[in-house]
Amino acid sequence: MTPSAPAITIGRGAPELDLTPDELREIVEQGLLGIAPGARVLAILPDKTRDDNTDILFPAAAQFLAARQVAAFDALIAQGTHVPMTEQEKLEKVGMLSGLANVGAIYDHQWDSPDALVRIGELSAEQVTQLTGGLLNNAVPITLNKLITNYDTILVFGATVPHEVAGFAGGGKYFFPGIAGPELTHNTHWLGALVTIEKTIGVIETPTRHMIEAAVELVPANIISLNSVCSRTEDDRLRTHGLFIGNIRQAFRQAANVSRQVHIKFTHRQYKRVVALLDEHYDEMWVGGKASYRLGAIIEPGGELIVYAPHLKHVSETHGHAIEKYGYRPLEQVIELVNQHEALRNNLAVAAHLAHVAYGSRKDEQGNILPRYQITLATALDEATCQRINLGYLDYRTFRREDYEGDSNTLIVERAGRDLYLVE
Numbered sequence: 001m002t003p004s005a006p007a008i009t010i011g012r013g014a015p016e017l018d019l020t021p022d023e024l025r026e027i028v029e030q031g032l033l034g035i036a037p038g039a040r041v042l043a044i045l046p047d048k049t050r051d052d053n054t055d056i057l058f059p060a061a062a063q064f065l066a067a068r069q070v071a072a073f074d075a076l077i078a079q080g081t082h083v084p085m086t087e088q089e090k091l092e093k094v095g096m097l098s099g100l101a102n103v104g105a106i107y108d109h110q111w112d113s114p115d116a117l118v119r120i121g122e123l124s125a126e127q128v129t130q131l132t133g134g135l136l137n138n139a140v141p142i143t144l145n146k147l148i149t150n151y152d153t154i155l156v157f158g159a160t161v162p163h164e165v166a167g168f169a170g171g172g173k174y175f176f177p178g179i180a181g182p183e184l185t186h187n188t189h190w191l192g193a194l195v196t197i198e199k200t201i202g203v204i205e206t207p208t209r210h211m212i213e214a215a216v217e218l219v220p221a222n223i224i225s226l227n228s229v230c231s232r233t234e235d236d237r238l239r240t241h242g243l244f245i246g247n248i249r250q251a252f253r254q255a256a257n258v259s260r261q262v263h264i265k266f267t268h269r270q271y272k273r274v275v276a277l278l279d280e281h282y283d284e285m286w287v288g289g290k291a292s293y294r295l296g297a298i299i300e301p302g303g304e305l306i307v308y309a310p311h312l313k314h315v316s317e318t319h320g321h322a323i324e325k326y327g328y329r330p331l332e333q334v335i336e337l338v339n340q341h342e343a344l345r346n347n348l349a350v351a352a353h354l355a356h357v358a359y360g361s362r363k364d365e366q367g368n369i370l371p372r373y374q375i376t377l378a379t380a381l382d383e384a385t386c387q388r389i390n391l392g393y394l395d396y397r398t399f400r401r402e403d404y405e406g407d408s409n410t411l412i413v414e415r416a417g418r419d420l421y422l423v424e
Contacts, residue, residue: 009251013229013242013258024053024243025060031224031245032064035153041065042151042221043075044174045106045158047082048089049287051279051418052159052230053240055095061155061226066102074104076147078158078178080185081349082286083317084108109145109179117181118146121218123211128187131211135194136187142215143181149220156225156248160255161263162420164293164356165192167206168259170227171252172216182349184215189352193331197356201293202264202420204256213249223248227255231262232415266424270300272409275401276416278309278379285323285381285389286316289357290417292375296359298411298421303373306404307416310396312379315389322350327390329354330361332369 011027012019019027035041043061046052058075065073075094077085090106091097100106110116123131125139148154160170165188177185192200192208200206216223225248229241242258244251276291291307299305315323326337326344334355338344344351360372376392378399386393404410413421 009244009246009254011242011244011246011251011254013244013254015241015258015261017241019240019243021056024056024240027243027245028057028060028226029064031226032061032068032155034224035065035068035070037069039068039070039153040072040151041070041074041153041155042147043073043155043157044078044179045075045093046174047077047079048085048093049082049281050159050169051232051238051281052157053228053238054093054157057157057226057228057243058094059096059101062096062102072104072151073102074147074151075106076145076179077106077108078174079109080177080180081111081318107145107147111177111180111182111185114181116145117143118149119143120220123184123214127214128211131214132191132207135207136191138187140187140215141183142218143183144175144219145179148179151221153222153224154219156223158226159228159230160252160259161418162202162259162294164197164201164290165189165352166208166212167200167203168209168252168256170255170259171225171248172209172212175219176212176215177349184212186346186348188212190348193334193352193355196331197293197359198297202260202422204253204260216248225251227251229255229258229262232418263418264420264422266422267298267411268424270298270303270423271411272300272303273306273404273407273411274299274303275306275308275404275410275412277401277412277414278307278312279415279417280311282309282417283311284314284316284320285312285357286319286353288312288379288417289353292357292359294417294420295413296372298423299373301362301372304376305373306376306378306394306399308378308396308399308401310378310380312377312381315381315385319347319350319353322347323354324385324388326350326354327388328357328371328375329390330358330369330371331355332361
């Protein structure tokens with residue numbers, strides 16, 4: 001934690017809460033009182049793949065900071081390795097469709113451009129070994145978007161939900177991988193895969209979280225974290241269950257404790273088949289894989305996950321070629337591929353993604369390792385593409401929800417990918 005980081009948090013949160021825009025604005029103003037006039041402030045914002053209340057919180061912060069007479073207030077999208085948003089998408093995200101009132105600029109992050117990055121330090125081999133319990137033992141250089149060097153205060157906006165790599169999204173993840181270079185991104189994703197998704201997702205204290213937070217300590221700025229917990233109501237209204245502002249470690253954990261109660265559903269049994277009606281925010285498998293991450297625990301070994309998503313049009317605009325080259329497969333097989341292929345060793349985030357989507361493994365009668373369950377895509381991806389990535393194909397135009405309703409061995413999940421389903 002940087003010496004000037006806030007030591008406490010303010011805010012409210014509980015599963016039953018439904019905070020109003022006025023209540024959220026009041027918490028924002030209280031949380032930003034420590035920012036002095038003349039400060040240079042950078043906001044780190046989630047991208048379009050995250051469904052949250054940035055459109056309420058960001059304008060409130062902009063208005064307050066303008067009255068505070070800060071010297072600058074700009075924003076940087078924590079898109080990680082995702083493709084940039086359009087200007088219209090950015091304005092929608094920040095709730096300023098009529099223009100950026102009291103805001104300077106909204107920047108894209110370029111994770112793979114060395115000229116856009118700055119090295120802020122290193123996690124030593126000894127640190128990494130200790131943080132990961134020996135799963136990794138290499139030193140990791142820490143690089144971030146060099147824009148951070150132009151500001152003395154950084155505001156981190158974002159919602160907290162279960163996450164396959166870190167346990168929960170939010171907090172330090174908006175730095176790593178949000179605005180980071182590739183080094184820590186690859187290492188933390190691979191670490192999450194080695195720990196296994198079953199032991200990571202929905203868990204607050206994970207080796208990946210600890211590694212990320214060790215890197216955040218190297219950030220040379222005052223950090224104020226705004227951690228929300230949001231869900232969608234049946235009439236599609238965004239509901240905020242909590243907002244905590246302050247210390248990036250403490251505020252995250254307060255939000256995660258609320259998220260555990262909001263975003264984890266218990267079914268009390270496994271199902272032979274789960275039909276995932278994928279949330280519209282996930283338009284490629286790089287993020288659409290959340291259907292498998294968050295439903296895998298309730299699918300019987302040898303069962304099937306059907307992902308219905310006509311809006312899913314790409315494997316990944318950034319990583320599609322590598323994913324199609326190797327295909328989704330169990331972790332044991334991915335480890336073999338990593339050992340055999342230097343290209344995959346240099347792209348461990350993709351290697352982790354291959355295993356995460358497969359979720360787990362099982363053995364047949366001959367002892368061969370197989371995916372834990374079959375994944376069938378009813379999406380805009382064609383059959384040949386599905387075959388290349390080792391997934392089944394179903395023409396989405398022939399999919400009929402009523403074919404699966406009433407089957408006691410089938411569970412249909414609306415807005416799949418948002419909530420984590422577990423067997424209690």
